[in-house]
Amino acid sequence: MRSSAPLIDIHCHTAGIGAGSSGCFVSSAMRRNKRFRFFLKTFGVTEAELIDRGDELVLERLSQGLAESRHVTAAVVLAMDGVVNARGELDEAATEIYIPNSFLGQACHNYSNLLFGASINPYRRDALERLEQAAADGAVLMKWLPSIQGIDPADPRLKSFYRRLYELKLPLLTHTGNEESFTRADNSLADSLRLRSALDEGVTVIAAHCASNGKNEGQPNMERLLSLFAKYPNLFADFSSLTQVNRLGHLGKVLRHTRIHDRLLYGSDMPIINSFITSPWWHARHIPLLEVRRIASIRNPWDRDVELKMALGVTEEIMGNSGRIVGAGSPRPILPPPV
Template sequence: MTVMNVADLVAIDVHTHAEISKDGHGSLSPELFGASADYFKAHGHRQPTITEIAAYYRERKMAAVVFTVDAEHATGHPRISNEEVAESCAEHADVLIPFASVDPWKGRAGAREARRLVQEHGVRGFKFHPSIQGIAPNDPVAYPLYEAIEELGVPALFHTGQTGIGAGVPGGGGIRLKYGNPMLVDDVAVDFPELRIILAHPSFPWQDEALAVATHKPYVYIDLSGWSPKYFPPQLVRYANTLLKDKVLFGSDYPVITPDRWLADFDKLEIKPEVRPKILKDNAVRLLGLGTQERTTDA
């Protein structure tokens, strides 16, 4: 038995990336990876294996949600296997929580895959990146997949705002920023009222829209990944301290931003003492359905 002792964790990072498979296959093309490195000034950052991610977080007494991005329809680049991500996370279930990514263009086939991944592989949620996947979040093509995820009772995490992927590449590498507008996810929250949704990142240039959606829709959360907290817009900090104190989540965007850097800057942010543990761990524990102890069998 592999045990996650939630009580002993100091934080849960809800946003980390499996960028490379066991056989060295990258989750994105080298061109898009290079653009991301330029954007985050993260040249030379290693693409850790899932085993290395586990060791990193275990050393820090943290847990992490791990996922890849399936954008094969739009990019032509084969994804990293969701099964591989889930199985590797299961080997380190004391610190890792597997999410999957299913290209929404797959429609009903994607819905079948989502059910199988949750029921047979222990996946705990799904990651969408509409800008890379080349689809508006509220496109009806994706609705069979959302329906399945809602029925399964696991969260859907949507990239929102600008993305470093494709930045500086001619034409942005074909990536359309408009699909990162949180108001498009508001339609999803209306049409799937029981679906737990995470709006990933401070949603520049749509921060106010993200705050509006999260305050209006009871099952919409915000993660704080992809930015150093010292750059957070003041309204985001204000809402995190008040109206959204139970709906804001710690996320780093590891490996391009490390939790060490993120937490060091978060310590300097004017967050109320009673709110800080909610953001770092407690809100994620509730959203992800983690008890005081999570037990799973090794894969």
Template structure:
């Protein structure tokens, strides 16, 4: 454990969800709702469908805030909205959208809790995308989140140049999924290729590659290798370390940490609620951690504190936990 154990860490990658209860505007597609993943996610969020119907979708964020308040290490979390797929006219296409969590709902709910921050999501192919981006910034958004393979967004599309320039002007970083996507029922995997981020990087946008492109291949090459090549070219490319302790990504965190020159550009994230599933367990690391240490970590009650302890044990330096230079204005700690 580091000597400085102040509660000062920001989780930049934390999801929420909703079924439309309490007039939230959220929805989940029939395909995802009919999948076993839907029930896993509800359990991981610590809610039941009946509770959401009774109390409203804001319950997910309330319980997230309550659990986070009990952490001794993590001060706040960015809660991510989730825009959907749009049709040829730029309107929301519900038939191709697996999950929709509107900005207005997330902005309203996060404003209730001092330890939750607003992460916006806007499909840039909406006709009013720039206006939506300005409204999100006015509502306190600290970043913009994309999941290209699910939202059908090609970051390399030159039609997005005005949107990117507005992002840069507003000082909002783009947190975008890189690598293979397996949390939904279907995905356009080619859109997770890190090389597709060259356009916003060239234009000077601060880009955060979620999961450091730690899974999948593009054009026969590991996505992670393509990410590392971009890092050498663009100092405005960052990455978060969310999901990198999951059992389906074993070894990726240690591989990333070998790139010591990137430690100043690695950011702490959890990919909550996946952190609260069997995908993450210290006992998956018996090849690198002694049994006593794994047991100590497993006994930590708070899920954020347990995650920090596991990542520290695996070699994540204190610098990574304290990196906040991605933010235009660092918020005061709660």
């Protein structure tokens, strides 16, 4: 793939257990779940390594993988705020995974190819102050997972948060469609139609995963998302996770809507691309066998992901959209730590 626009992955996860005083944590319920060890393995780390070297080791491994990629220039790494209680404070008992902005924002400055994606539950008592701090720390977007964080994007109380997002020119990357990676979820909160409040305030909204699975009010979530594009030029969608075995054919469905090709953004959903769940072999019905074999032999997970998605119909022009949205034309210089 050769394109004049940089290829930026706008949907990359990290992980942490609190090692190295990161402030991250994983709930005991999640740590007992088989997903916990699966995710550590796909990140290429072990729990023992994190305890020994700290949670920043995950970011180091992500940066190394990106440096070795032929296609992907940089990635937006996403923080993960938690559930908030009635007092507007973090509810640790109800939170399964927590990756604070304070840790991630600083750690990303140590790597020229990692961009900081902040996460703030807008129901926090000091949400606006946290938003200002995230912007000052170099955040390139805001990430929500409403069905897990208990956020209702249609809540009128969020208007001031949306207005400040718009003023700061920070896109809102928010999960749409059903969430299946946690032990519990309220998927009604990830209904695309709930995003109209943010869109009406002018916020650039990125619907993660193109709302490609699940239904709300009996209607497929993807249909509900597609109904919004004509009215809102500030609406975009990332096609991360659409090559997973449980989403076979979903990427093709999205690409058939050519009128939104300029609104589609590349995201990997790392570390999922580093697992059997996104193996090219699941797509052998749609890609020539020799091409499947070639793509499957690619060692770098980002390169394998890019080439699989292009084999399924994503164009170079579509791949270039994400770099323009996050304003990351080239890797940043490594910044010194604050005094």
